[in-house]
Amino acid sequence: MSTNPATAFAREQMVSQQLRAWDVLDDGILELFRRLPREPFVPAAYRSAAYGDMPVPLPEGQQMLRPSVAGKLLQALDVQPGESVLEVGTGSGFLSACLALQGGKVTSVEIRASLAAQARDNLSAAGIKGVDVRHADFFALLGGSERYDAIVLTGSLPEHDPRIEALLKPEGRLFLVVGGGPAMDARLVTNGSDGRREASLFETVLPALDHAPQSPSFRF
DSSP, rough: OOOOOHHHHHHHHHHIIIIIITTTOHHHHHHHHHSSOOOOOOOOOGGGGGSSSSOOOOOEEEEEEOOHHHHHHHHHOOOOOOEEEEOOTTSHHHHHHHHHHHOOEEEESOOOHHHHHHHHHHHHHHTTOSSEEEEEEEHHHOOOOOEEEEEEEEEEEEOOOOOGGGGEEEEEEEEEOOOOSSSEEEEEEEETTTTEEEEEEEEEEBBBBBBBOGGGGOOO
């Protein structure tokens, strides 16, 4: 982990001015963001913006989640050590690293081969273990037998796809963003022993996941 004073200060500013301002108050998550450098996961052209609360561009038209959004979803999912986690949309690998440092056993699916390869390199360079990055189309994998304690979608769905919930273990949690903009709804779905629970968390805007099912109003 980096100990450069300038980046350590930038991380502390990110924690105090972005995460706390968005009600990310879990001490473990705040400490994680203090310790884990973002700049190794950011393309070289955007390193100066590594700690800004902005969606940093990635190759092939993709982007990193804003720190505030990443912090909110990590707080909502509340991954515990040893839990199995499915991440859909690896991107740079930064969120994968956060989930692994929480103790999750992470499977991360990325549809773009170049991003999957770069994320593996980023995670390796950062010394992050416990993440299995797979190059695959998530929607082609639905219906499989694997089940997870936590699932996070880093892109949006125009409409909710109930097939995803079938991948949850009992008491499993699913974070997803649903809608077509300009404001989308970030939600947490829990497969509870007392039935399905769904909570609206906050509004945000994320690019749609590739091959996500379209609502009828989007079809031609």
